[in-house]
Amino acid sequence: MRLNAGHVALVHRGMPVDDDAGPPAGTEKSTDADYDATIAELLATGPEPAEMWFFAYGSLIWKPACAFIEIRTGVVRGWHRAFCLGWNTRFRGSAENPGLMLALDHGGACKGVAYRVPPDAAEANLRKLLEREMGWKPSSFPPRWVDVVTRDGRIRALTFCIDRRSGRYVSGLSEAEIAGVLARAVGARGSMAEYLFNTITHLESLGIHDPHLWRLQDLVAAQIEAALGPPA
Numbered sequence: 060m061r062l063n064a065g066h067v068a069l070v071h072r073g074m075p076v077d078d079d080a081g082p083p084a085g086t087e088k089s090t091d092a093d094y095d096a097t098i099a100e101l102l103a104t105g106p107e108p109a110e111m112w113f114f115a116y117g118s119l120i121w122k123p124a125c126a127f128i129e130i131r132t133g134v135v136r137g138w139h140r141a142f143c144l145g146w147n148t149r150f151r152g153s154a155e156n157p158g159l160m161l162a163l164d165h166g167g168a169c170k171g172v173a174y175r176v177p178p179d180a181a182e183a184n185l186r187k188l189l190e191r192e193m194g195w196k197p198s199s200f201p202p203r204w205v206d207v208v209t210r211d212g213r214i215r216a217l218t219f220c221i222d223r224r225s226g227r228y229v230s231g232l233s234e235a236e237i238a239g240v241l242a243r244a245v246g247a248r249g250s251m252a253e254y255l256f257n258t259i260t261h262l263e264s265l266g267i268h269d270p271h272l273w274r275l276q277d278l279v280a281a282q283i284e285a286a287l288g289p290p291a
Contacts, residue, residue: 060259062276065290066283067253074153074247085226086195093196094189098182105204105215108181112216113188114207116140116171117161118254121261124191125184129175132265133209135218139167140269142237143221144200145229150248158244158251159229159237161258162200162221170267173207173216185217192219199225234271238278242286252279 082088105111114135115123144160152158163169176184189202200219207216221228232240241251259272284290 060263060273060276061280062252062256062259062283063280063290064256066280067250067256069283069287069290070242070245070250070252072245074245082195083227086197089190089193089196094186094193097189097193097202098185101185101202101204101217102182105217108176109178110214111176111178111181111185112173112207112214113176114171114173114205114216114218116163116169116218117258119174119192120172120265121257123174125187126177126180127174127184128177131173131175131207131209131211131214132170132267133173133207133214134168134170135163135205135207135216136168138163138165138169138205138218138220140169140171140271141221142232142241142275143229145227147244147246149246151246151251151254152244153246156243156245157240158246158254159232159240160254163218164221164230165223170262170269171207172265172267173209173214188217197225198222199227234274235278238275238282241275242279242282252283255279 141164142159143164144162146157147160148154148157200221202217203220204215205218207214241255244251259276
């Protein structure tokens with residue numbers, strides 16, 4: 060793997076959160092009532108709390124938003140992992156160099172990680188998950204139930220898929236163009252290079268190899284080196 064912690068350190072710089080930035084255009088902050096309504100709908104259409112799972116394909120793999128009691132790797136068919144959620148100008152990007160985040164987009168398949176939520180605290184942990192992933196409404200990548208095929212059988216899990224009608228849906232970029240975004244964007248939570256590095260290393264540690272991300276990490280490392288020199 061060419062992209063390493065040295066590359067991440069090269070592009071890192073501390074950036075405070077702009078608390079006055081407000082929500083993205085066309086959105087507003089989600090309220091407790093919004094979360095209550097979404098949770099009620101999900102509980103009504105999903106599995107029993109004893110079998111409540113969520114499927115992670117990006118940062119939730121290495122930074123889960125809630126408690127879990129079991130992990131399984133598996134495949135979701137009909138959706139693929141893609142850098143298609145733009146443009147992030149706060150957490151992992153700026154107005155000058157906006158970030159591009161992962162979401163599930165239509166087509167193909169995605170290998171990822173399913174986490175089982177504690178059955179005695181399913182609703183509370185579901186709220187934590189929604190609070191992290193759905194800070195604004197309407198959501199550009201709303202939650203939905205998907206089937207995850209695992210070695211131990213098929214499970215129903217909650218995940219977040221891009222809404223192609225959303226103004227934040229980004230498509231048509233080449234891998235080189237995506238790599239250019241990931242090599243430059245930095246925000247209050249860190250850089251897109253760090254986001255990519257953490258995602259790939261955790262996937263690989265679980266025995267999941269994503270060829271698209273693997274090509275991207277090589278391109279991102281090359282662009283960082285061209286701009287800033289090789290890491291120490």
